[in-house]
Amino acid sequence: MTFQGKHLVWLIAALLLLLAPLAAYPLFLIKILTAALLAASVNFLVGYAGLLSFGHAMFYGSAAYVSGHVLKTWGVDALVGIAAGVLVSALLGLVTGVLAIRRQGVYFSMITLAFAQVVYFLALRLPFTGGEDGLQNVPRAPVLGLIPTDDHLAMYYVCAVIVTAAFWLIWRIVHSPFGQVLKAIRDNEPRAMSLGYRVNQYKLLAFVLSAALGGLAGSLKVMSFELATLTDVGWGTSGDALLICIVGGMATLWGPVIGAIVVIALEHSLASTPELVQIVQGLVFVLVVMLFRKGIVGQWLAWWQGRQRRQPSKPSAQEAS
């Protein structure tokens, strides 16, 4: 395999991740990373399987609570804590997915929203979640007993490595035969079915994978910020992830990253006037849907591909996403 544009993108991304702490606070960067990963899990599902989830906060939030609880009460290694959260969110994805994929289109979206509400009620009532106070003082355990994560910078690099690995996994899934079948189902479900694919099994697997990735984001969040609250399981978290997806560009690999940088930076700049945050979010949401439906990365890709077509002499590169 030769060196191509897409490899260059990964290289630049790795370099930027390495150098980013020079420009911004590590905790701020971690916030972007976890938001990008959650958005990527939503984006994977809607962009490549055509399933629009309004309830990914349930995976993010439940993984945050479970990882936080495991880290706090059992004092285990960071990776064990994270794995516990991911496992629980994947199981939750399996249970809710089996039911949700029985309906399509808008019904699927409404069902995921309803499930998320049930998980929210559970988070409010279950004894270990701390109710309104949330789960506080979650310890930052070392990774593999070797790498301490007490320092914000160290925690950032741990998050950076894990999130990069997750993005690489998404990239591999999307470009695998499995990903191709998902796209076929998204574009024409009856045709995929008539070709002999067990459509529901593919959808379910995509849903569980997406749930696990959303859970991973929640687990990293609870470790980094040392607390899990009801906000993490609330509708706002799902809405934020959706906003990031459409700002960055749906069905693009890098869309969630760019979207997360833009949206989190925007929210951060409004930190002194919190009452404006929701208004700005809503405005951006409406503006993007009305005028820039492809999102930042999607618009750029369209421009790039248009340029490639106008210059047929150059050997056309593979799609950069």
Place this chain on the structure above:
Amino acid sequence: MDTLFGIPLAALVGQVVIGLINGSFYALMSLGLAIIFGLLHVVNFAHGVQYMLGALVAWYLLDTWGISYWWALLLAPLIVGLIGLAMERFFLRHLYHLDHVYALLLTVGMGILIEGLVKFKFGIGGQPYPNPMSGGADLSVAFIPWYRLWVIAVALVVSLGTWLFIERTKIGAYLRAANENPNLVRTFGINVPRMLMLTYAFAVALAGFSGVMAAPIYQVSPHMGGSLIIVVFAVVVIGGMGSILGSIVTGFGLGVIEGLTKVFYPEGASVVIFVVMILMLAVRPSGLFGRGQ
């Protein structure tokens, strides 16, 4: 006879009435969603916010100009309906030719925006709205405030009236025809875009109307729509959006089930509708009145 199955009769009657009240709102809201979905193929995620706007406008009219509940019942739906009209005309209309997901996302964004603006202007706290009807019916087993009976009666009349309007009138026939085949209806010289606009405005006005009726029962707060709409979505998943009458029956039925759960197992009342939804998905995925999908 003071008890039934070991439950005080007063509690039972009281909860059934509360169940019917909640059911009234579920019915009116899911009815509006079904009308919009049937014609525009869009799930109106802003429906909860539009319901909240109805209550807010009623409260504002009373608080600022002293306009009574009865005028608000007429004016607030008109105002909210006009907001819906503008939303359709300037935003939604331009998204019909695209994937339906964009129109859906637009209603999500509009909901976030409007709720944010309301919070900014009026704060996040709840405002009480005085009960326009004092007193109630003393049924010897239970005392039922007049206002609650009024809400149930009005919800029944309005929802059945809407159903009759769509099933029995000429305009209703146009609506149903446009639902089946908009292009064919257009060739008969009917202005389909205007019909879509008015339909959306009507359903939004219905949400605003529900909001006015809810104002004296619940507090008027920016969050009142958000918590209701998720339950209404579950109701819609259970009933399916294929049938207007189905939405009405499912709405009232689930309200009563919720009320009864409060009597027999209070802890489960807040999630019982979601549990019914899960059971329905497991047993009959297309919903009670669903057509395919």
